[in-house]
Amino acid sequence: MRFNTATCLAVCASAASALPGFFSQDVTAADDKPSVPGSNPLVYCNAEHSSDIVSITSVDLSPNPPAAGSTLEIKATGTVYEPILEGAYINLVVKYGLIRLINQEVDLCEQTEKADLKCPIEKGVLSITKSVEIPKEVPPGKYTVHAEVLNADDKPITCLEATVQFGGSKSDNEL
Known part of the structure; x- marks a missing residue:
């Protein structure tokens, strides 16, 4: 299976609750990290995120729970406080267990x-809808995703994390 950025985002976004059928998952989040509002498995990387350029109002997934081999629709709404400039980037880390x-x-x-947006993204309220194909071949196991999003001048836009367990029970799949 080719594991690209879209697949990583799908794994991150699909960490909602239990997948029906063959796959199941268990979302975990550190107690000291605030959850992102909405129907999603995301948490902020740090307890303090008031200096972020974007304030997330909500992120909702449909279907929730998502299913392997299906199309996941992600709807996000937030406020942009400073323009997001060309050159903005994401430091993306995805782990499968310890790998x-x-x-x-x-x-x-x-x-x-x-998602039909072009940089610069100006200040104001922003709503995004994105569809992502979740591969049916997602291997069972524990996945963690860390996405630190920074503007071109290295100011923090936001930082999000998710942990998901695909397939079987949590104890059966820990690496």
């Missing part, structure tokens, strides 16, 4: 173009 699958810098503006 680091991805550790890369991703161009944020390239990703936002997939």
Whole structure:
């Protein structure tokens, strides 16, 4: 299976509750990290995120819970306090158990173009809807995703994390 950025985002976004049928998952979040509002598995990386350029109002997933091999629709709403400039980026880390699958810098503006947004993204209220295909071949196990999003001048836009357990019971799949 090719594990690209879209797949990582799908794994992160699909960490909601239990998958029906063959796959099941268990979402965990650290108690000291605030949850992102809405129907989603996301938490902020740090308890303090008041200096973020974006304030997330909600992130909702449909269907929730998502299913392997289906299309996941992600709806996000928030407020942008400073323009998001060309050159903004995401430091993306995805782990499968203890194995680091991805550790890369991703161009944020390239990703936002997939949701019909172009940089610069101006100040104001912003709503995004994005559909992502969840691969049916997602291997069972524990996945963690860390996405630190920074503007071109390195100011924090936001930082989000998710942990998901795909397939079987949590104790059966820990690495």
